[in-house]
Amino acid sequence: MKPELRRILFAIAVLVWAAVLLYFHASGRITKYLAPDFRPIAFVGGLGLAVMGLFNLLTARQQADCGHDHSGEEGGHVHDHETSDMHPITALLLMLLPVGFSVAWTKDEYSAAALARKGLYDSPSQASPSFLANAMPPLTREEIEKSHRKTPEGFYEFSLMELFFATGDRELQTAIDGMKVETEGRWIEEKTRNPNGTRKRLYRLFITCCAADSRAIPIILEFGKAPPDFPENEWMKVSGTMRFPMEEGILHPVLMVEQAAPTEPPYEESFMRN
Numbered sequence: 251m252k253p254e255l256r257r258i259l260f261a262i263a264v265l266v267w268a269a270v271l272l273y274f275h276a277s278g279r280i281t282k283y284l285a286p287d288f289r290p291i292a293f294v295g296g297l298g299l300a301v302m303g304l305f306n307l308l309t310a311r312q313q314a315d316c317g318h319d320h321s322g323e324e325g326g327h328v329h330d331h332e333t334s335d336m337h338p339i340t341a342l343l344l345m346l347l348p349v350g351f352s353v354a355w356t357k358d359e360y361s362a363a364a365l366a367r368k369g370l371y372d373s374p375s376q377a378s379p380s381f382l383a384n385a386m387p388p389l390t391r392e393e394i395e396k397s398h399r400k401t402p403e404g405f406y407e408f409s410l411m412e413l414f415f416a417t418g419d420r421e422l423q424t425a426i427d428g429m430k431v432e433t434e435g436r437w438i439e440e441k442t443r444n445p446n447g448t449r450k451r452l453y454r455l456f457i458t459c460c461a462a463d464s465r466a467i468p469i470i471l472e473f474g475k476a477p478p479d480f481p482e483n484e485w486m487k488v489s490g491t492m493r494f495p496m497e498e499g500i501l502h503p504v505l506m507v508e509q510a511a512p513t514e515p516p517y518e519e520s521f522m523r524n
Contacts, residue, residue, distance in 0.1 A: 256311035256338045257346060263345045264303035270349055271296030283357045283461045351433060358481065360455075362438065368454055370466040371442050372418040382471050391425045403509070405432035406488045410454045413492060414467045417503045431505070433469075435479050435514055440470060442495055450477045452505070469503040471510070487513040 274280040275293050284292060360368065400404040408431045416422040433452070440449035453468035471477070471488060480486065490507040 254311050259342050261303050261307035268296050268299035287456050297481050313524045365466050368465045389425050405430045408433050410435045413469050417501050431492045434487045437486045438486045448473050471507050473507050474502050
């Protein structure tokens, strides 16, 4: 293959990668994969790839001096500095097919099996709450009530993260235990410690930098009867009384549900570093 054609093909590959990064920003899908601090880096990277790809495409037919003396080469043959062991078409396909299939087929969310691997059914004792506990002053029920908005129905609004990590913070746990709270998250089956079929699980994802390092933050929903029927991963707003019972020697965050209804997904569908 002629060097000029190889340069054109590889410039197109770079432009495709640039288009993917910029598309994720323009469509808003980037929010599912990166925490806010890292999104500008991906955006700048997409712009940089676009500039580089356009430059290489526009200069693909220009001849450049390699800096070597070819006067002694037999027959006036000029050796090619752009050859490689891999055929250019093969290299192009390896660069474009994986990213193309990923963009086309991904659902921008985890399967139930992937969520289980990311801690959906782990006990709270396996997650360290120290960063949350150390950052907070001593708490009382009165202070917590003052810092959380109260709904017209009398429930205090809590994030799922607060309720989950309270299990590992004795002071926070004591203050919240027995409070009427409201929280929201994704609805999924409870596959452990659910002999009577009266439980569900509510979760959100905690992301440090990107989707690859995310982990599930869940609480248990106890209905005392057969739970209502809603689709898996439906966004739900749930209200009830917060408890921290000891089950099989481990404390668990359990919300004794009084109300549960579908709700609109938040703009950010995962917990971020801030």
